[in-house]
Amino acid sequence: MHNKSVAELSRELESGQISSVELTQQFLDRIDQEDGKYNSFITVTREQALADARAADEQRAAGNVTPWTGIPFAHKDIFCTNGVRTTCGSKMLEAFTPPYDATVTANFRQAGAVCLGKTNMDEFAMGSSNESSHFGAVTNPWGLSQGEKRVPGGSSGGSAAAVAARLVPAATATDTGGSIRQPAALCGVTGLKPTYGRVSRYGMIAFASSLDQGGTMARTAEDNALMLNVMAGFDPKDSTSLDREVPDYTATLNEPLKGLKIGLPKEYFSDQLSPAMEQQVRNAVKEYEKLGATVKEVSLPNAKLAIAAYYVIAPAEASANLSRFDGVRYGYRCEDPKDLMDLYTRSRAEGFGTEVKRRILVGTYALSAGYFDAYYLKAQKVRRLIQQDFINAFKEVDVLMSPTTPSPAFIQGEKTSDPVTMYLEDVFTIAINLAGIPAMSVPAGFVDGLPVGLQIIGDYFSEARLLNAAHQFQQVTDWHQREPQ
Amino acid sequence: MTISREDIEKVAVLARIRVDDEQVSALEKDLGNILDLVDQLGAADTDSVEPMAHPLNAVQRLRADEVTETNQRESFQAIAPATENGLYLVPRVIE
Numbered sequence: 001m002h003n004k005s006v007a008e009l010s011r012e013l014e015s016g017q018i019s020s021v022e023l024t025q026q027f028l029d030r031i032d033q034e035d036g037k038y039n040s041f042i043t044v045t046r047e048q049a050l051a052d053a054r055a056a057d058e059q060r061a062a063g064n065v066t067p068w069t070g071i072p073f074a075h076k077d078i079f080c081t082n083g084v085r086t087t088c089g090s091k092m093l094e095a096f097t098p099p100y101d102a103t104v105t106a107n108f109r110q111a112g113a114v115c116l117g118k119t120n121m122d123e124f125a126m127g128s129s130n131e132s133s134h135f136g137a138v139t140n141p142w143g144l145s146q147g148e149k150r151v152p153g154g155s156s157g158g159s160a161a162a163v164a165a166r167l168v169p170a171a172t173a174t175d176t177g178g179s180i181r182q183p184a185a186l187c188g189v190t191g192l193k194p195t196y197g198r199v200s201r202y203g204m205i206a207f208a209s210s211l212d213q214g215g216t217m218a219r220t221a222e223d224n225a226l227m228l229n230v231m232a233g234f235d236p237k238d239s240t241s242l243d244r245e246v247p248d249y250t251a252t253l254n255e256p257l258k259g260l261k262i263g264l265p266k267e268y269f270s271d272q273l274s275p276a277m278e279q280q281v282r283n284a285v286k287e288y289e290k291l292g293a294t295v296k297e298v299s300l301p302n303a304k305l306a307i308a309a310y311y312v313i314a315p316a317e318a319s320a321n322l323s324r325f326d327g328v329r330y331g332y333r334c335e336d337p338k339d340l341m342d343l344y345t346r347s348r349a350e351g352f353g354t355e356v357k358r359r360i361l362v363g364t365y366a367l368s369a370g371y372f373d374a375y376y377l378k379a380q381k382v383r384r385l386i387q388q389d390f391i392n393a394f395k396e397v398d399v400l401m402s403p404t405t406p407s408p409a410f411i412q413g414e415k416t417s418d419p420v421t422m423y424l425e426d427v428f429t430i431a432i433n434l435a436g437i438p439a440m441s442v443p444a445g446f447v448d449g450l451p452v453g454l455q456i457i458g459d460y461f462s463e464a465r466l467l468n469a470a471h472q473f474q475q476v477t478d479w480h481q482r483e484p485q
Numbered sequence: 486m487t488i489s490r491e492d493i494e495k496v497a498v499l500a501r502i503r504v505d506d507e508q509v510s511a512l513e514k515d516l517g518n519i520l521d522l523v524d525q526l527g528a529a530d531t532d533s534v535e536p537m538a539h540p541l542n543a544v545q546r547l548r549a550d551e552v553t554e555t556n557q558r559e560s561f562q563a564i565a566p567a568t569e570n571g572l573y574l575v576p577r578v579i580e
Contacts, residue, residue, distance in 0.1 A: 099560040196540050210539065239545060308525040319500060326501070328573050333566035339576050345503035357502055361493065361512065362519050364500040375523065380536035382529050387537060420518045436540025460541065 002166040006223040020070025024053035040162040044117035069112035074171040077118035080203040089123040089133040092351035102203025120158030128425040130157025141165040141484035150409040153183030160187035170218035178429030181441035185404035185453020196436035197242035200235035208317035221470035225249035253471040258292030263397035280445030280452040300389040306431035312379035319363030387435040394459040404441040404453030443479035
C-alpha cells in the first residue's frame with residue numbers, strides 16, 4: 001500500500017477497497033516504525049489524522065468527494081496549521097501553535113486530505129542539507145544500506161525524505177533558492193516549484209518574500225499535478241499572489257512531446273558538474289529525443305552571478321522578515337530579561353540558530369546606511385539581467401533542462417564548517433527563483449547508488465507543460481519508482 | 486572584502502542579536518567569506534538596468550476600505566509569552 005501513488009490510492013478509496021481510516025492507520029504505523037532512522041517528522045498528529053480520516057470516510061459516504069478525500073499527506077513545518085504546533089525548524093517557534101491556517105493548509109483541508117503531521121526542515125528554510133534544524137538533522141533514505149548517513153538536501157529535507165521512504169505519498173514544500181528541487185533530486189522524488197505568485201504565501205512563514213514559493217513533492221509527476229490543483233490560485237490575503245486562471249494540471253499530462261524544443265544551458269554543464277552526473281542527465285535528454293523532442297544549446301550568460309545576487313537579496317529580506325521575532329507577542333522569550341533591549345537581543349540570540357543569525361547579520365549589513373546601493377540595489381539590477389537571460393532563452397525553446405545539483409547527496413557534516421561551500425549546492429537552482437519562473441526536479445538515474453535529478457525549467461505559468469514533460473518521461477523510465485533499501 | 490569587528494558589533498545591535506566575543510571572531514571569517522562571494526556582483530555592468538522588485542512587475546493591489554478583520558485578541562494573546570489584562574508584558578521601560 002505504501003508504494004502506491006496518490007492517484008492510485010484515490011482510485012482504491014473510490015472503489016471501496018480500503019477506507020481512509022485504514023489507509024491513515026497504515027501510514028501512521030509506518031511513520032512510527034520507520035522514522036526513527038530518518039527524523040523526517042517534527043510533529044506527528046496521530047489523533048487529529050484519524051479523526052480527519054473518519055470525517056473523510058463520512059464525506060465519501062455522503063457523495064461529497066474530491067481526488068484528495070481521505071488521502072494521507074504531510075505539510076512542511078513552515079505552513080501554519082490552526083491548533084497544531086508550527087516550528088519552522090526553530091527553537092524560536094518550538095512552542096508556537098498558530099491560531100489560523102495558511103491558505104495552502106486550508107485548501108488541503110477543504111479538499112478532504114488527511115494531514116499526518118509536520119515535516120522537518122532547515123531552520124526558517126535556510127539551508128541545503130537539513131542540518132540547521134533545531135529538531136535534528138534528517139537522514140536521506142538513500143545510502144543508509146551502505147551504512148552511510150547522507151543529507152536529504154534542504155530546506156524541504158523532511159518532506160523529501162518522508163516521500164522517498166514511503167512514509168507519506170506526498171508532502172508540501174517551499175522553495176526560495178532550490179529548497180524543493182535540491183532535496184527532491186537528492187532523495188529521488190519529483191518536486192515542483194511553481195511560478196512566483198502562483199501559490200499563496202499567506203500563512204507560509206516568510207524567509208525572503210520576493211523569492212519564496214510554496215510547491216509540491218511526491219513520487220510521480222501526476223501526483224504533483226494533483227497537488228498543484230489544490231494549491232494554485234489567487235489569494236487576496238497574499239499581496240503578491242497573481243490573479244491568473246488555474247488549469248486542471250492533470251488534463252494535459254498525456255499530451256505528446258513531439259516537437260518539444262529543449263534548450264540545454266551551457267553554463268549548467270560546466271566543470272562544476274561531475275562527469276558521472278552529466279552522463280545521467282544527457283541520457284535523460286536522449287529519452288526526450290526518442291519522444292520526439294529536439295535539443296539545442298542555449299546560453300544564460302549572467303547565471304554565474306545568481307548565487308552572489310541571491311546572497312544579498314535573500315538575507316536582506318530575511319533580516320526584515322525575521323525582525324518580527326522579538327520575544328513579545330509570540331515565540332521564544334529569554335529568562336529574566338533585565339530590560340527591553342536585553343529581552344530583544346537575548347531572545348533572538350538564544351532563539352535563532354547559527355545560520356539564521358549569520359544571514360540576518362549579512363542582510364542587516366547589506367541594508368545599512370552607506371551599503372544599500374552597493375549591495376541591495378546592485379543585486380536587484382543583476383536580478384533583472386538574470387531574468388532577461390531566461391526571457392531570451394524562451395524565445396528559442398520551450399523548456400530548459402539541466403542537472404538539479406552538481407553532485408549527489410553528500411555525507412552529513414561534510415559541508416557544515418564553511419557556509420559558502422554549502423551555498424554552492426544551489427548553483428543550478430537559484431537563478432530560477434531570482435527570475436520567478438517555475439521548475440521541476442525529476443528522478444533521472446543514479447550515481448554510486450544515489451539518485452540524480454533532472455531539472456526542467458519553464459517560462460512563467462508553464463507548470464502544466466513541465467508536468468506534462470515530467471509525466472511523459474515517467475511513462476518510459478522507472479527511476480521515480482525505485483525504492484531505497 | 487573584509488568586515489571589521491566594529492562593523493559586526495554595530496550590525497548586531499541594529500539586528501537586535503546579542504553576540505559574544507568568540508562569536509564575533511567566527512562571524513568575522515564567515516561574513517567576510519560571504520561578502521567575498523557577493524563582491525562578484527561588482528563585475529556586472531548594470532548602468533542602464535532598472536532594479537527588479539517583482540518578477541512580473543506586479544504592483545500593490547488596493548482593496549475597498551472596509552472592515553474585514555474580526556477581533557481575535559484572545560486567541561492571539563493566548564500564545565504570547567506574558568500578558569495581563571489584555572496587554573503584552575515587557576520589562577519596565579519608564580522608571
